[in-house]
Amino acid sequence: MLDISFSKSALPKTGALVLLVDDHLTADLLPATDEATGGAISRAFAAAEFKGKAGTTCVILAPGAGLSRVVAVGIGKADALTGKIAEEAGGHAVVHLNRDAAATVAAGGLTVELAAHVALGAALRSYRFDRYRTTEKAEDKPKLAKLAVLAASPAKAKEAWVPLKAIADGVVLTRDLVSEPANILNPAEMADRCRALESLGLKVEVLGPKELTKLGFGALLGVSQGSANEPRVVVMQWHGLSGEPVKPKKGAKAEPRPQPVAFIGKGVTFDTGGISIKPAGGMEDMKWDMAGAGAVVGLMAALAGRRAKVDAVGIVGLVENMPSGTAMRPGDVVKSYSGQTIEVLNTDAEGRLVLADVLAYCAATYNPRFMVDLATLTGAMIVSLGHEYGGFFSNDDTLAQQLHAAGEATGELLWRLPLADAYDKQLKSDIADMKNITGRPGSAITAAQFIKRFVGSTTWAHLDVAGVVWSTKDAATTPKGATAYGVRLLDRLVADHYEG
Ligand code: BES
Ligand code: MN
Numbered sequence: 001m002l003d004i005s006f007s008k009s010a011l012p013k014t015g016a017l018v019l020l021v022d023d024h025l026t027a028d029l030l031p032a033t034d035e036a037t038g039g040a041i042s043r044a045f046a047a048a049e050f051k052g053k054a055g056t057t058c059v060i061l062a063p064g065a066g067l068s069r070v071v072a073v074g075i076g077k078a079d080a081l082t083g084k085i086a087e088e089a090g091g092h093a094v095v096h097l098n099r100d101a102a103a104t105v106a107a108g109g110l111t112v113e114l115a116a117h118v119a120l121g122a123a124l125r126s127y128r129f130d131r132y133r134t135t136e137k138a139e140d141k142p143k144l145a146k147l148a149v150l151a152a153s154p155a156k157a158k159e160a161w162v163p164l165k166a167i168a169d170g171v172v173l174t175r176d177l178v179s180e181p182a183n184i185l186n187p188a189e190m191a192d193r194c195r196a197l198e199s200l201g202l203k204v205e206v207l208g209p210k211e212l213t214k215l216g217f218g219a220l221l222g223v224s225q226g227s228a229n230e231p232r233v234v235v236m237q238w239h240g241l242s243g244e245p246v247k248p249k250k251g252a253k254a255e256p257r258p259q260p261v262a263f264i265g266k267g268v269t270f271d272t273g274g275i276s277i278k279p280a281g282g283m284e285d286m287k288w289d290m291a292g293a294g295a296v297v298g299l300m301a302a303l304a305g306r307r308a309k310v311d312a313v314g315i316v317g318l319v320e321n322m323p324s325g326t327a328m329r330p331g332d333v334v335k336s337y338s339g340q341t342i343e344v345l346n347t348d349a350e351g352r353l354v355l356a357d358v359l360a361y362c363a364a365t366y367n368p369r370f371m372v373d374l375a376t377l378t379g380a381m382i383v384s385l386g387h388e389y390g391g392f393f394s395n396d397d398t399l400a401q402q403l404h405a406a407g408e409a410t411g412e413l414l415w416r417l418p419l420a421d422a423y424d425k426q427l428k429s430d431i432a433d434m435k436n437i438t439g440r441p442g443s444a445i446t447a448a449q450f451i452k453r454f455v456g457s458t459t460w461a462h463l464d465v466a467g468v469v470w471s472t473k474d475a476a477t478t479p480k481g482a483t484a485y486g487v488r489l490l491d492r493l494v495a496d497h498y499e500g
């Protein structure tokens with residue numbers, strides 16, 4: 001990731017300079033730069049009709065004074081500047097900094113918090129997954145490695161940056177996981193990468209086929225049984241409030257512990273559909289059918305990385321959904337962890353089978369304050385909300401309201417859809433407790449109703465993120481590809497309501 005540092009405001013002598021310009025055309029170091037370059041900056045603003053509107057940029061090449069370029073980024077009304085606008089400004093800036101090894105952002109006019117958010121936007125937008133490009137010429141690679149952010153109080157800005165850097169690291173981890181092809185990232189490999197998070201102080205436990213069989217994860221194992229790659233369930237725990245649980249002395253009662261918050265992710269490392277196989281066109285997208293799990297892993301890394309004052313558990317159900325001689329058949333009946341039986345009428349409705357077992361296990365084992373699951377669950381959710389909002393469902397209005405607000409604050413937007421008995425009735429099976437599909441009408445909702453049957457009385461929300469975890473176009477702080485949607489959203493939920 002971009003190497004970010006903070007220092008006192010002073011005109012740099014080389015490299016690129018980013019000016020954050022408000023709609024009165026005022027900016028830290030603007031007068032000094034303009035003077036040093038003989039008025040080149042104000043002439044360029046006039047010629048480009050640059051007015052400092054948020055989202056606009058004006059690039060001035062070789063303006064003099066030793067600078068390679070000045071990138072002016074509009075931030076709009078100075079008194080309406082938010083963390084989100086500051087991040088977007090940082091993101092817009094780095095797009096124009098590919099040809100410089102080092103750049104300076106003049107953020108001395110901003111609060112230290114906002115300066116740190118500019119750094120976050122720059123870090124997030126400069127993400128690139130280039131592990132498999134072996135023939136790319138050095139001159140074609142983006143050069144930017146160092147970003148110096150000028151701030152009124154560099155020490156305080158750095159303090160504000162520390163937790164944001166942990167969030168950025170979590171986002172990068174998620175994007176790496178989601179970008180990996182499925183021949184590399186199978187369930188065992190993803191579990192290994194989760195295990196590596198022990199270095200952050202997370203407690204990581206990996207359940208393999210033996211343990212899962214013993215525990216009775218019949219629905220998840222049904223999905224997995226057609227694949228040559230074994231399933232894994234990974235439990236990641238962060239004890240930011242209570243520290244590691246202490247084993248009680250013989251005969252003594254265990255200390256009462258705070259209830260953890262819990263996050264559950266669908267981790268289908270590849271979804272062919274199974275015997276109910278998907279059409280060939282676009283099937284490669286199903287490498288990111290583990291993006292819900294990817295977000296949970298990045299979120300847990302972020303919470304641990306910033307030492308969040310919360311007890312949290314993250315559980316991911318990792319399987320590959322393949323057709324084969326050992327695969328589950330349409331019509332098969334599986335027994336879930338909860339004891340409820342499921343008639344599998346379509347093996348492509350596999351995500352809900354994975355979530356059913358993991359959610360029931362989480363509720364029974366960790367007594368969480370709430371469970372939030374993330375899953376690329378239905379194409380129907382993409383039809384409903386497109387690629388702008390994730391859809392969600394909840395059995396609790398307070399949690400729903402908190403999630404919605406966290407979405408607005410981070411830009412990872414969420415829209416609530418209903419749960420109701422009339423939808424639930426459609427899950428009735430002729431042979432088992434329920435079937436795993438319904439008709440097409442409302443099928444993102446009926447999928448949520450299916451999952452609801454496995455959460456019991458636990459406070460819960462289900463985020464169907466099928467439309468928002470992968471993007472085919474660049475956005476301000478998210479280059480095209482894996483977005484890591486959910487990491488910042490849920491980190492914010494925790495920070496605003498569940499810490500301390
Ligand atoms: N992983 C898919 C959902 C999906 C589709 C995510 C496209 C992202 C892009 C899921 O497992 C699935 O196949 N869902 C089916 C359910 C149907 C068989 C009831 C769907 O949405 O078509
Ligand atoms: Mn599927």
Ligand code: ZN
Binds near residue numbers: 289350376377
């Ligand atoms: Zn799927």
